[in-house]
Amino acid sequence: MSIEISAKSITPVRLAYGNLxxxxxxxxxxxxxxxxxxxxxxxxxxxxxxxxxxxHDIYDVSKTAIVMEDWYSFADPRQYYYGSxxxxxxxxxxxxxxxxxxxxxxxxxxxxxxxxxxxxxNILIPLRHVEWAANMNNCQITDECYGxxxxxxxxxxAMDRLGMAQYVTxxxxxxxxxxxATLDAAKQAWMEAPQWQGLRHAxxxxxxxxxxxxxxxxxxxVLDGLIFPLLYDRFEKKLTxxxxxxxxxxxxxxxxxxxxxxxxxxxxxxxTAKESAENQALLSGWVAKWTDRLSVALEPIAIxxxxxxxxxxxxxxxxxxxxxxxxxxxxx
Amino acid sequence: MSNKKNTVxxxxxxxxxxxxxxxxxxxxxxxxxxxxxxxxxxxxxxxRLLVNRVTVEENLGREWDVQELHxxxxxxxxxxDEDEDKFEISWH
Amino acid sequence: xxxxxxxxxxxxxxxxxxxxWETTYxxxxxxxxxxxxxxxxxTDWDKWEDPFRLTMDSYWKFQAEKEKKLYAVIDxxxxxxxxxxxxxxxxLSAIKLxxxxxxxxxxxAHRGFAHLGRHFRGDGARIACQMQAxxxxxxxxxxxxxxxxxxxxxxxxxxxxxxxxxxxxLSVPKSFVEDAMSSGPFEFIxxxxxxxxxxxxNLLFVPFMSGAAxxxxxxxxxxxxxxxxxxxxxxxxxxxIIKFMLEQHEDNLPIIQRWMDKHFWRAYRLxxxxxxxQDYMLTNSPMSWKEAWDVYFVENGxxxxxxxxxxxxxxxxxHELATAESDHISHQVWSVxxxxxxxxxxHTFLPTEEKMDWLSEKYPDTFDKYYRPRFEYWAEQKKAGTxxxxxxxxxxxxxxxxPMVFTEVQTDPMxxxxxxxxxxxxxxxxxxxxCKDIFEFEPEKYVQAWLPVHQIYQGNCGGPTxxxxxxxxxxxxxxxxxYIGSKDYQRWQEWKGADKKVKQA
Ligand SMILES: [Fe+2]
Ligand SMILES: [Fe+2]
Ligand SMILES: [Zn+2]
Numbered sequence: 064m065s066i067e068i069s070a071k072s073i074t075p076v077r078l079a080y081g082n083l084x085x086x087x088x089x090x091x092x093x094x095x096x097x098x099x100x101x102x103x104x105x106x107x108x109x110x111x112x113x114x115x116x117x118x119h120d121i122y123d124v125s126k127t128a129i130v131m132e133d134w135y136s137f138a139d140p141r142q143y144y145y146g147s148x149x150x151x152x153x154x155x156x157x158x159x160x161x162x163x164x165x166x167x168x169x170x171x172x173x174x175x176x177x178x179x180x181x182x183x184x185n186i187l188i189p190l191r192h193v194e195w196a197a198n199m200n201n202c203q204i205t206d207e208c209y210g211x212x213x214x215x216x217x218x219x220x221a222m223d224r225l226g227m228a229q230y231v232t233x234x235x236x237x238x239x240x241x242x243x244a245t246l247d248a249a250k251q252a253w254m255e256a257p258q259w260q261g262l263r264h265a266x267x268x269x270x271x272x273x274x275x276x277x278x279x280x281x282x283x284x285v286l287d288g289l290i291f292p293l294l295y296d297r298f299e300k301k302l303t304x305x306x307x308x309x310x311x312x313x314x315x316x317x318x319x320x321x322x323x324x325x326x327x328x329x330x331x332x333x334x335t336a337k338e339s340a341e342n343q344a345l346l347s348g349w350v351a352k353w354t355d356r357l358s359v360a361l362e363p364i365a366i367x368x369x370x371x372x373x374x375x376x377x378x379x380x381x382x383x384x385x386x387x388x389x390x391x392x393x394x395x
Numbered sequence: 396m397s398n399k400k401n402t403v404x405x406x407x408x409x410x411x412x413x414x415x416x417x418x419x420x421x422x423x424x425x426x427x428x429x430x431x432x433x434x435x436x437x438x439x440x441x442x443r444l445l446v447n448r449v450t451v452e453e454n455l456g457r458e459w460d461v462q463e464l465h466x467x468x469x470x471x472x473x474x475x476d477e478d479e480d481k482f483e484i485s486w487h
Numbered sequence: 488x489x490x491x492x493x494x495x496x497x498x499x500x501x502x503x504x505x506x507x508w509e510t511t512y513x514x515x516x517x518x519x520x521x522x523x524x525x526x527x528x529x530t531d532w533d534k535w536e537d538p539f540r541l542t543m544d545s546y547w548k549f550q551a552e553k554e555k556k557l558y559a560v561i562d563x564x565x566x567x568x569x570x571x572x573x574x575x576x577x578x579l580s581a582i583k584l585x586x587x588x589x590x591x592x593x594x595x596a597h598r599g600f601a602h603l604g605r606h607f608r609g610d611g612a613r614i615a616c617q618m619q620a621x622x623x624x625x626x627x628x629x630x631x632x633x634x635x636x637x638x639x640x641x642x643x644x645x646x647x648x649x650x651x652x653x654x655x656x657l658s659v660p661k662s663f664v665e666d667a668m669s670s671g672p673f674e675f676i677x678x679x680x681x682x683x684x685x686x687x688x689n690l691l692f693v694p695f696m697s698g699a700a701x702x703x704x705x706x707x708x709x710x711x712x713x714x715x716x717x718x719x720x721x722x723x724x725x726x727x728i729i730k731f732m733l734e735q736h737e738d739n740l741p742i743i744q745r746w747m748d749k750h751f752w753r754a755y756r757l758x759x760x761x762x763x764x765q766d767y768m769l770t771n772s773p774m775s776w777k778e779a780w781d782v783y784f785v786e787n788g789x790x791x792x793x794x795x796x797x798x799x800x801x802x803x804x805x806h807e808l809a810t811a812e813s814d815h816i817s818h819q820v821w822s823v824x825x826x827x828x829x830x831x832x833x834h835t836f837l838p839t840e841e842k843m844d845w846l847s848e849k850y851p852d853t854f855d856k857y858y859r860p861r862f863e864y865w866a867e868q869k870k871a872g873t874x875x876x877x878x879x880x881x882x883x884x885x886x887x888x889x890p891m892v893f894t895e896v897q898t899d900p901m902x903x904x905x906x907x908x909x910x911x912x913x914x915x916x917x918x919x920x921x922c923k924d925i926f927e928f929e930p931e932k933y934v935q936a937w938l939p940v941h942q943i944y945q946g947n948c949g950g951p952t953x954x955x956x957x958x959x960x961x962x963x964x965x966x967x968x969x970y971i972g973s974k975d976y977q978r979w980q981e982w983k984g985a986d987k988k989v990k991q992a
Binding site: 080081100102104109111122150194206211215221222226228253254263264267 | 491492493501502503505506507508510511512513517518520521524542543544546547548550551552554555557558568571590591594595597598601602604605606613614617618620621624625627628629631632635638639640641642644645646647648649651652653658661662665666668669670671932933935936937942961974978982
């Protein structure tokens with residue numbers, strides 16, 4: 064039975080969920096992003112305290128020293144919800160898959176000078192452990208944070224880092240015809256070689272940070288803000304000049320990812336600093352602490368990567384980072 | 396221990412994509428009981444149920460990745476063994 | 488040199504293991520502080536084997552494909568006013584209960600699995616939990632998106648998350664998920680992945696979604712089945728983790744058995760709401776609660792526990808009672824909602840003649856004997872204009888937080904089942920031995936419960952009168968009460984033509 068229904072009789076009675084009407088007005092439909100990330104997390108009347116932490120509720124604003132009047136002041140400029148996020152990443156992975164297959168099929172690594180390959184083994188492959196740590200740290204943020212907008216962005220970031228750890232691993236495998244020698248050597252370097260120990264020490268200290276927002280700053284603002292420009296951008300350009308453009312094909316995902324990610328970390332820095340002088344002071348303190356610590360930790364790696372220019376490259380990258388954060392209102 | 400084999404099952408969405416898989420299950424598991432319910436197809440068998448990549452590929456006329464099964468999977472019961480060539484459900 | 492070909496298993500292993508390391512600058516126990524206090528002994532995390540070997544690139548690829556299909560359906564549903572194809576607008580009570588009671592559970596699972604995804608010491612188990620954490624976020628978000636269109640056209644869907652934290656019957660799902668989330672990681676995964684997802688989730692999704700298809704709700708079918716495609720992975724994680732824990736150390740068995748008993752009962756009590764949805768809220772039900780229970784619990788659950796018996800794990804305590812109750816609970820819960828229908832965020836309605844005949848057929852031993860007379864009596868009262876909602880608030884079980892409506896089905900089905908215990912000089916009330924046992928094992932936990940009825944009496948819920956409380960819930964006047972005569976009803980009549988006979992009328 065088909066029923067004729069005049070268009071007029073099907074006017075909506077409201078355009079958005081109540082929480083979104085209260086935030087954005089009731090004049091137009093909410094976006095998918097707004098529907099997906101605002102106000103889903105419970106905020107009150109918690110039933111039981113966690114067995115392992117009697118001082119906090121299941122979701123608790125006091126798990127960080129940062130204070131926000133509204134934890135939903137931050138909006139992801141990419142407007143990612145699960146669907147738009149996975150569809151974006153699926154496109155990127157298709158390109159990556161194509162590139163890996165191309166390199167593999169044409170044996171493109173055969174044409175790469177041995178020195179470049181060795182540099183990749185020494186500098187890039189150990190980064191799989193760094194990405195793995197970034198995965199853990201963003202998972203920690205997803206666990207501890209306040210608000211479904213934060214848990215959403217934290218979760219996507221965590222899975223991105225797992226994905227990138229896996230891409231770096233695949234580069235290691237491709238270098239050695241699927242033998243594990245490169246991966247094993249990189250792990251050994253990560254655990255024992257002096258040039259990696261400062262970084263590993265700093266990362267292990269990040270694992271036990273109490274304040275999730277400090278971890279956000281240390282990992283997503285500072286460490287990423289140093290490593291991606293230094294190693295995935297500048298170092299890769301150097302390798303390309305030395306005959307290693309094949310490598311750049313395989314790390315395109317990381318390049319694109321970082322350009323995209325800087326947008327939301329900038330937006331987050333800005334909104335958080337703008338909230339209050341206290342927040343700004345906390346952010347500045349954390350940025351100062353972690354840029355100092357991590358730039359010292361990265362120096363031996365910069366020197367291994369760039370030789371005599373290493374220290375200078377790192378200084379430039381650090382200056383760019385501090386300059387960018389200053390533009391968001393976080394001055395050191 | 397009794398010899399009676401407990402039922403394992405696999406439920407797929409009732410759509411075009413699932414057809415070649417359902418047909419493959421019919422071919423490879425002659426004793427399976429296949430029930431069409433609203434929106435879904437429930438396939439059950441005593442003790443063990445097999446989805447074979449090669450059979451699905453024959454029905455489909457193209458290469459098929461066993462992990463594509465997950466696109467239309469609704470539910471299952473039993474221990475899973477998945478590799479490149481098959482997706483198998485069984486009770487021990 | 489030709490590269491050696493890696494099989495799926497080996498490739499997956501290289502892409503998920505060996506990236507983590509034994510920390511040396513910080514103690515492993517400080518990096519993973521939460522995975523030992525529950526007493527579960529894991530001697531070798533490397534023995535953890537993933538049933539599904541999904542790397543992130545394939546995850547993105549397959550999930551994006553699912554999402555594209557799902558959103559294509561959601562878009563066309565909205566463009567074509569798919570809501571007009573429902574069997575009846577009264578069916579939406581089920582969707583109202585779903586988005587206020589189930590969607591927030593998906594979100595809780597997202598956060599809970601993120602906790603495990605960070606804090607389990609084993610790399611493989613962490614990755615599996617992370618994948619589930621992001622899947623559960625997906626479920627929450629896709630449900631909000633799908634139901635958004637219904638919210639634009641019907642009452643009672645406008646404030647699910649505000650309500651989840653406050654409404655009297657929503658503390659049932661809230662206390663369930665917060666119980667798991669406030670437990671240690673191994674108990675959480677036993678509760679959610681095993682007791683809920685493996686043993687019982689089929690009872691939530693399969694009959695419910697199949698029911699949605701049966702009632703013309705193509706939007707819900709689509710998100711439901713799409714979510715279920717992830718659920719199969721989650722169920723398998725549940726089974727694998729149980730086997731893993733049992734294989735790791737014999738001391739784990741009694742702990743797991745106790746958790747199994749507890750969370751089976753907890754999840755089963757939560758599903759009493761689903762039983763009412765399935766038998767009463769669905770205009771047409773493809774399968775009764777009892778039938779679903781027989782297929783998905785008695786038969787499959789039986790097979791599952793037989794399989795696990797080689798580890799010494801037994802069927803959960805009180806499962807026989809749950810099976811005996813399957814003849815009763817849907818009728819009992821729907822009766823409560825009907826008698827408190829002025830305080831629900833969805834419409835209630837008495838079963839039609841046709842529905843009652845179906846119930847008699849599906850419940851030959853109980854419906855005509857115990858429940859039909861009650862519904863017929865209320866129907867007469869409604870006709871005569873003398874029907875009154877229950878005055879005063881029901882007493883809630885301290886653990887499951889359901890009003891005291893369950894009965895002694897094994898001895899006297901007309902007798903309310905009621906248990907009491909004392910702790911710290913206070914009396915606590917329970918609906919069953921199952922709930923009482925749970926309390927007595929961890930009284931310090933359950934005395935904390937935020938019981939909505941107590942809170943109302945203490946003046947914490949907007950005020951002393953019903954309108955004040957409902958206002959505090961953000962219930963609008965048109966959200967509650969009888970379906971017949973409601974705004975939803977009127978709108979439905981307009982769409983379908985006032986003279987067309989509507990099933991519910
Ligand atoms: Fe879910
Ligand atoms: Fe799930
Ligand atoms: Zn109870």
